[in-house]
Amino acid sequence: MxxxxxxxxxxxxxxxxxxxxxxxxxxxxxxxxxxxxxxxxxxxxxxxxxxxxxxxxxxxxxxxxxxxxxxxxxxxxxxxxxxxxxxxxxxxxxxxxxxxxxxxxxxxxxxxxxxxxxxxxxxxxxxxxxxLETVILSILNHDSAIAAAASRMSAAAGGRGLIEMGARRTHELSAVASARAAYIGGFDTTSDLAAGFRYNIPTVGTSAHAFTLLHDTERDAFRAQVDSLGRGTTLLVDTYDVAEAVRTAVEIAGTELGAVRIDSGDLLLVAHRVRQQLDELGATETKIVVTSDLDEYAIASLAAAPVDAYGVGTQLVTGSGQPTCxxxxxxxxxxxxxxxxxxxxxxxxxxxxxxxxxxxxxxxxxxxxxxxxxxxxxxxxxxxxxxxxxxxxxxxxxxxxxxxxxxxxxxxxxxxxxxxxxxxxxxxxxxxxxxxxxxxxx
Known part of the structure; x- marks a missing residue:
């Protein structure tokens, strides 16, 4: 070791x-x-x-x-x-x-x-x-609260992927501790590079809405991302019109497109529509990632949706309503x-x-x-x-x-x-x- x-x-x-x-x-x-x-x-x-x-x-x-x-x-x-x-x-x-x-x-x-x-x-x-009283309690109370929330979310996810992405929603040092605790509780990856560096947790991340808005068209943004990160990247498809974005994403990346991310709207309804559209376009292996203020209850409500992974931020790093034990x-x-x-x-x-x-x-x-x-x-x-x-x-x-x-x-x-x-x-x-x-x- x-x-x-x-x-x-x-x-x-x-x-x-x-x-x-x-x-x-x-x-x-x-x-x-x-x-x-x-x-x-x-x-x-x-x-x-x-x-x-x-x-x-x-x-x-x-x-x-x-x-x-x-x-x-x-x-x-x-x-x-x-x-x-x-x-x-x-x-x-x-x-x-x-x-x-x-x-x-x-x-x-x-x-x-x-x-x-x-x-x-x-x-x-x-x-x-x-x-040692205070430092022990400050660590155990925080980390155990996050891990408990992560465990509940993991149980609700039923084996689907979980991405910890709460770094911007808490103190920069507690963000690293939160990612560590979430990994113990069942999350698979984190967006926080400090957590990846310190604890060897797998890290993920591609782009935000700002990247799409930077470009003259959504097509230009998707092209730039695919050219840089490859066809297996995850494209964010809810900046403008979701259906049009999915169509454009598959045209640019082809059926090898890794995943699309949905960050707003009625996630249950939109996920079903996007899955149907991807399948009709031949992108049957393209995954669907959903984000947007998820907690264990929202994750459970999406059990019947064709979702492959969930990205969770605020609710995770605040213990999903229970920030201390x-x-x-x-x-x-x-x-x-x-x-x-x-x-x-x-x-x-x-x-x-x-x-x-x-x-x-x-x-x-x-x-x-x-x-x-x-x-x-x-x-x-x-x-x-x-x-x-x-x-x-x-x-x-x-x-x-x-x-x-x-x-x-x-x-x-x-x-x-x-x-x-x-x-x-x-x-x-x-x-x-x-x-x-x-x-x-x-």
């Missing part, structure tokens, strides 16, 4: 300031109190799925590993913290030597999750673990010293509200029914029942501060396909509903 298989981690700056100030002030107070080095366990989980979602998708684990590895305080950052009087001198000295030295376990990327699933478990001293990062256990052999005491927030949590270092397993279909997410803090021993979900990601579980992005993509296939069929329904399997605590 070469480095290109894992993605290019080039020019990655320190991630230490991707955090909230109170992480550092907690460290300062704990250092002064003598409790900063107490052995602690934190877990990232969500108390509920976004409204109407039946399962979640774990995405961003690879980016979390990069963030942990690059979480350090260089001189420039330390000077900033000193100038802003964020923390005192002893804390700055401690931060100067910071490198995460603990252990991290988690659900592998692409796996599905449910309410309460301990998606990530971070273990080490209180100080070194608490500093509401994951939290909570201390669940601690010792009275820095000794990892010291017994851990379960701790948890106890509240009359819905924000209470379950204490204790947890394991998780997925129980299957007699047909091999998932029937429950089982979470516990004690001994693992023998029948679940082979169904554990958490894997070791970081040991003693060293990342040990990087993998190609395609592995996460394939894992998600398998995990989704192992859920009850009702998981694929787009109608609002409860999580497709219950969470059981034992």
């Amino acid at each position: 070469n480095s290109a298989d894992l993605g290019r981690r080039v020019g990655v700056p320190s991630t230490a300031l991707f955090t909230d100030q109170y992480e550092l002030t907690m460290v300062q107070a704990a250092l002064k109190a003598g409790t900063a080095e107490r052995h602690s366990v934190f877990e990232a989980f969500t108390r509920r799925l976004p409204e109407g979602r039946r399962y979640g998708v774990v995405a961003g684990i690879g980016r979390v590993l990069d963030a942990v590895e690059n979480f350090h305080f260089d001189d420039e950052i330390l000077n900033f913290l000193r100038e802003q009087d964020v923390v005192d001198g002893p804390t700055l000295a401690w931060l100067a030597d910071y490198r995460f030295s603990g252990d991290i376990w988690g659900y592998p990327e692409g796996e599905v999750y449910f309410p309460g699933s301990p998606i990530l478990r971070v273990e080490g001293s209180f100080a070194e673990c608490v500093l 509401s994951m939290v990062y909570k201390m669940v256990a601690r010792a009275v010293s820095a000794d990892p052999a010291e017994p851990l005491r379960p701790v948890a927030k106890k509240s009359l509200s819905s924000k209470s949590s379950v204490g204790g270092r947890k394991w998780a397993a997925r129980r299957l029914d007699e047909n091999g279909v998932a029937e429950a997410e089982v979470i516990g803090t004690g001994p693992i029942p023998a029948e679940l021993a082979e169904r554990q979900l958490l894997v070791e990601l970081v040991r003693g501060g060293e990342v040990i579980a990087r993998e190609p992005l395609d592995a996460a993509r394939e894992r998600h396909t398998a995990a989704r296939a192992g859920l009850p069929m009702s998981a694929m329904q787009l109608s609002r509903g409860e999580p497709v399997i219950p969470t059981e605590y034992i």
